[in-house]
Amino acid sequence: MPTTTRTRTIDAPAAQIWEIVRDPHHLPRWWPRVTRVEGVDEHAFTEVMRSERGRIVRADFRLLRCDESEMRLIWAQQIEGTPFATVLESAETELRLGAADGGATEVSITLHQTLPGWLSSPAQAPGRPAAGGGGLLSRSLARLGSPMVRRAAVRTLDEALEGLAQIAG
Numbered sequence: 099m100p101t102t103t104r105t106r107t108i109d110a111p112a113a114q115i116w117e118i119v120r121d122p123h124h125l126p127r128w129w130p131r132v133t134r135v136e137g138v139d140e141h142a143f144t145e146v147m148r149s150e151r152g153r154i155v156r157a158d159f160r161l162l163r164c165d166e167s168e169m170r171l172i173w174a175q176q177i178e179g180t181p182f183a184t185v186l187e188s189a190e191t192e193l194r195l196g197a198a199d200g201g202a203t204e205v206s207i208t209l210h211q212t213l214p215g216w217l218s219s220p221a222q223a224p225g226r227p228a229a230g231g232g233g234l235l236s237r238s239l240a241r242l243g244s245p246m247v248r249r250a251a252v253r254t255l256d257e258a259l260e261g262l263a264q265i266a267g
Contacts, residue, residue, distance in 0.1 A: 100248045103208040104255035110266040112195045112203040116169050118266060119193055119205075122159075128261035130254055157182065162190070169195035185247070187212040205259060209251045213244060 108115060118124045122143040125132045131147040133154075145157045157180070163172040175182065175189040182189070189211045196204040 100211045100213070100244050100251065101208065102211075102248055102251035102255060103206060104252065104259055105204060105206040106259040106263065107198045107202050107204050108259075108263045108266050109200075109202045111201055112169055112197060115195055115203050115205060115262065115266050116166075118262065119195070120164060120171060124265075127265050128258060130257040130261065155181070183214075185213070187214045205262060207255050207258060209255060211247055211251065213247060 118128065122135045122138050125135050125143075125145060129145075131149065132145045133148050134146045135143050136146060137144045137158075141161050143159055143161075145159065147155045147157065149155055158176040159173045160176065161171070161173050163170065165171075171191075171193045173191050175186075175191075177183050177186050177188055189209065192208040192210070194206045194208075196206070198204045
């Protein structure tokens with residue numbers, strides 16, 4: 099399971115950054131490729147994104163946790179039945195804010211992704227397909243896709259942190 103974490107210190111108070119990150123309507127201002135957000139309620143939202151090739155893509159998310167006292171958010175992307183299902187089995191994003199020197203804020207974003215196929219599950223025994231599939235193509239994608247998915251996640255998280263730094267600082 100590719101897990102990618104990126105952290106950056108942003109020269110802005112945590113309360114200011116928290117107000118931005120906890121409201122999905124602000125995502126187009128700082129999250130890469132998001133052009134607008136729709137259907138926002140207290141537990142879900144839909145991102146409308148423009149792919150690198152200019153194609154419009156929609157992605158639905160559920161808010162799993164919003165902890166004001168810890169300044170921690172976790173949201174999960176709905177994968178089943180979407181075009182993302184060809185590359186991902188699951189995807190969760192966790193964002194944490196913490197105090198840094200001089201009134202700055204340390205922002206940490208972790209993306210936990212599970213790829214389809216038996217290699218995506220750390221508990222899966224080698225040589226045995228995962229429940230629900232895990233054929234040769236799926237196993238090959240999991241083995242070869244993990245580094246590509248991780249590189250894309252690093253790029254996305256770095257761009258998100260840069261966008262957040264630009265609007266908060």
